[in-house]
Amino acid sequence: MCGIFAYLNYNVNRERRYILEVLFNGLRRLEYRGYDSAGISIDSSLPPLISDHSNGPSCNCPPPLVFRQEGNIESLVKSVYEDVAATDLNLEESFSVHAGIAHTRWATHGEPAPRNSHPQSSGPGNEFLVIHNGVITNYEVLKETLVRHGFTFESETDTEVIPKLAKFVFDKANEEGDQTVTFSQVVFEVMRHLEGAYALIFKSSHYPNELIACKRGSPLILGVKELTQDENIAASFQDVKFLSNNGQPKELFLSSDASAVVEHTKKVLVIEDGEVVHLKDGDVSILKFDHGKGKHSGAFARPASVQRALSILEMEVEQINKGNYEHYMQKEIHEQPESLKTTMRGRLIRGDSSKSKTVLLGGLKDHLKTIRRSRRIVFIGCGTSYNAALAARPILEELSGMPVTMEIASDLLDRQGPIYREDTSVFVSQSGETADTLHALEYALENGALCVGITNTVGSAIARNTHCGVHINAGCEIGVASTKAYTSQIVVMAMLALAIGGDTISSESRREAIIDSLFDLPNKVREVLKLDQEMKDIAQLLIAEQSLLVFGRGYNYATALEGALKVKEVALMHSEGILAGEMKHGPLALVDETLPIVVIATRDACFSKQQSVIQQLHARKGRLIVMCSKGDAASVCVGGSCRVIEVPQVEDCLQPVINIVPLQLLAYHLTVLRGYNVDQPRNLAKSVTTQ
Known part of the structure; x- marks a missing residue:
């Protein structure tokens, strides 16, 4: 969704050109999140060094500069420097303290256009500026209330009400003689009126x-x-409480994503819901917002302050670079x-010995008994994460002996589906911030269920708010189309099945075989990655096609869904994953000699059924691309009339990890070839952080 970035330097001299480049580079790090416009705000000239509002908060500072542009970040960069040249703004002017904000917008309310881009303003003079991720x-x-009070609106966004509301609160406080209203008090009063999800910088x-x-949210x-x-040497400290106003030079960064911060510092604070972080005079104040406190008092309440320790990012700068690859998606597949x-x-x-073969999931060990006593396990996710859970459902049912149900998060909420205290709800999300x-x-928490999180992001909202969970450790994933997170999610859920299943004697040999196959899985994936050129050749054959069907069954129904999703989301080609058992209930009507069809027919309990599917599709002259286990080409390809992709064989519950890789490669090459x-x-x- 939208990207937020801000940079504040305190007691360290930075030229305007340097500040601009920090902001631009911050936005570049957020490009992968998706956007259609961008904007920044910087100061027009040197503001006072001391922000002393004891005699009132008014300031004679010239209004901050705002630059907004439709299109990519480089379009914004070009327009900023053109405007700078036209106005003779001094890029070499140095600031010992300066606060700049930047934003990439993905249109929700209003078309992509400069007027709808962020920062959004309170009006002429840019007295209050806001960048926003979320939906109000x-x-x-x-808006209706503010219009009645004389405010005019320039954009179609939901965000514009926020800076205008801030100005309304500020002006009203001054009219009532409160000349000492602080910035945080203004923001608190604004927050009391906002409903929805948001991350905001004022x-x-x-x-x-x-x-x-x-x-x-x-x-x-x-x-x-x-x-x-010496401003080039970083000092060490461990806690926000050490960031007192001691005149120590420092740089502070705010971002919606760690990838924009890691090149500057690894010391971060993950801001919690309801926290207000105030950066002033080099100090960091963390205030706790209480929606009810002061709501009816008619006066500005004094917010409670909290202290929390900083954490260390595990991410490395190298992870957010492409290295020797052309694209992030290609890098992440490999x-x-x-x-x-x-x-x-x-x-x-x-x-x-065989007895020493086991799984240890530290984040779940204290809750395994509760999970085993559950009446059912409910997997909840969206998109790729839902598909990963679907791929793992059969092995979880087999080893645990428990009913496992699947829920798309948005549909569960729309139906208000039943969730019970005796349920274990497993929430799967790559980012850990998916809104639905x-x-x-x-x-689920309101209904008393035990909640388990499976995410790729330490400190994410899902990781913090579930009772227990597992971090998948797939590493930073930049490409919008999830690849390595998907396969790691399947592996984590297979290990979850092993952990829940315990040491039952009846499943001992099965458990050992899965663990052995898990150990060998990375080597098998390396083997299947050698199909890269072959998948590029197939992509070349499909470059002009308008549609693609993918048939799967059993463990690989999820592979069909995920493979089709990859093709449609990056190659912009209609693609549909179909449960092969449903072929005769409608999809068969689509089959003719022009429609390309991928059939997943690797060795498992459904292999003979998939052979039958292939024969029926062949009888109707379907253009078949069959994925099979090595050595099975002759048994799946009727009369040599189809294109065959042979992949390594692993335990059936892990085969989806192998089988998705060729389809990821196909989607990648098809996209690049289509331009x-x-x-x-x-x-x-x-990260879909709004509904």
Whole structure:
């Protein structure tokens, strides 16, 4: 969804050109999230160094500059420097303290256009500016109220009500004689009126050199880099409480994604829902927002402050670079052997004897007994994460002996489907911030279910708010189309099945075979990656096609869904994953000599049924591409009339990890050959943090 980035330097001299480049580079790191416009705001000239509002918050500072542009970030960069040249703005002017904000927007309310881009303003003079990720659900009511008070609106966005509401609160306080209203008090009063999900950063000419960040349901982090008097040398500290106003040079970063911060610092604070972070005079104040407190008092309540320790990012700068690959998606497909190995490291135990073969999931060990006593397990997710859970459902049912149901998060909420205290609800999300999945988590918690999180992001909202969980350790995933996170999710859920199944004697040999296959899985993925050129050749054959069907069954129904999803989301080609058992109930009508069809027919309990499907499709002259286990080409390809993709054989419950890789490669090559942007597919974003 949208990307937020802000940079504040304190007591360290930075030229305007440097500040601009930090903001631009921050936005570039957020490009992968998807966007259609971008904007920034910087100060027009040197503001006062001391933000002392004891005599009132008014300021004679010139209004901040706002630049907004439709299109990509480089279009914004070009327009900014053109405007700078036209106005003779001094790029070499140095600021010892400066607060700049930046944003990439993915259109929700209003078309992509400069007027709808962020920062959104309170009006002429840019007294209050806001960048926003999320959706304000009651913006129409707020807008009507503000219009009645004389405000005019320039955009169609829901965001514009926020800075205008801030100005309304500020002006009203001054009219009532409250000349000491602080920036945080203004923001708190604004937050009391907002409904929906948001991450916000406020900048104001009335409070120069200050920034305020707050969130509810959308991700936001603070990065902190404290410097010695030699501004090029970073000092070490461990806790926000050490960030007092001691004149120590420092740089502070706010971002909706760690990838924009990691190149500057690894010391971060993950901002929690209901927290307001106030950056002022080099100090970081964390205030707790209580929606009810002061709501009816008619006065500004004094917010409670909290202290929390910083955490260290595990991400490396190298992870957010493409390396020797042309695209992030290509890089992440080829990183899967290593991401799988990392996911299993320390969790699979295989000694010299069979009794030492086991699984250790530290995040679940204290809750396994409760999970085993559950009446059912409910998997909840969206998109690729849902498909990963679907791939793991059969082995979980087999080893646990428990009923396992599947729920698409948005549909569960729409139906208000039953969730019971005796249920274990498993929430699967790559980002850990998926809006629908988060709302489903809130719903399950309200209903008393045990909630388990499976995410790829430490400190994410799902990781923080579930009772227990597993971090999949797939590493940073930049491409919008999930690849290595998907395969690691399947592996984690297979290990979850092993852990829940325990040490029952009846399943001992099956468990051992799965664990052995897990250990060998990275090597098998390396083997299947050698099909890269073959999949490129097949993509070349499909480049002009308008549609593609993918048939799967059993464990590989999920593979059909996920393979089709990859093709449609990046190659912009209609593709449909179909349960092969449903072929005669409608889909067979589509089959003719022009429609390309992929059939997944690797060795498992459904193999003979898939052979029958292939024969029926062949009888209707279907253009078949069959994925089979090595050595099975002759038994699946009727009369040599179809294209065959042979893949390594592993345990049936892990075969979806192998089988999805050729389809990932197919989607990648098809996209590149069709001339589309594989890392930023049209209309899509990496983390769907709004509904």
